[in-house]
Amino acid sequence: MTLPVVDTPPHCLEDVAVLMPAYNGQADVDLTLASFNESALVHVLIVDDGSTPPIVAPTLANMRIEVLRMPKNGGIERALQTGIEALAQRGFRYAARIDAGDRSVPQRLAKQRAFMEAHPQVAALGMWTQVITRAGAPLFMLTPPAEPAAIRRLRFFRSCLAHPSMMLRIDAVRAVGNYRARYPSAEDLDLFVRLMERYDCANLPELGLYYELNEGGISATKRRRQVLSTLRLQLRYFNVANPYDWFGLAKNLLHLITPYRALQRVKRSLLAPRASH
Structure with missing residues (x-):
């Protein structure tokens, strides 16, 4: 299946909502929501997960924001x-994920x-991602494959879908059981694997997100739980005929014993842009 890039005139976004847990x-x-620049009104749902003090919706032009408090x-x-x-209850068809920061x-x-x-067969669509520091300095680019077949083949070997860059078809997400807590800190991969059993997942091969590498984020503070959940998913959906499933299993076992900061240094050295000579 070939997925060409679509030239996009301004469209109404009435059936799209940004979904941001906080x-x-x-x-x-505030910083994340201020970064949106669209030609149509942007709807936002912030799910405030018990913040103290509670999250307050900023006042931003061209944006309608609702805060749902857990x-x-x-x-x-x-x-x-x-x-x-x-x-879904509010009638939106698409959820555009992003995380605070x-x-x-x-x-x-x-x-x-x-x-x-x-x-219409694509249930989840990501974009390329520029990883940055808290101060906004670029670190490295994530340029995963665009094609659904390549994403299926590599899903356990590399990160093919950057969760905060995704647009999700809400009816498809609900059809496969929605997000769930069965695989803690790997809820995104769990969802994507289930979606790929019935639909396609793809990427637009262009920059769509600046992802803040936060040393206090889930990948850092809950890393062991995340790797263990990923390993459980790999074993649950393991395809012995796919060599990349074997490579991915070995890679995550290595992640389990390698310190987080050491892994980040390796990733930066491999993915950081090289100076031209």
């Missing part, structure tokens, strides 16, 4: 599950919606 970090919430902190998995159900590129939502309208 736990404290009001300043990060009664207590229950984790990102339950916050996302609640957010998807809330958006990350930044969107201009017209990201319009481009993703146009592509998904043109490719």
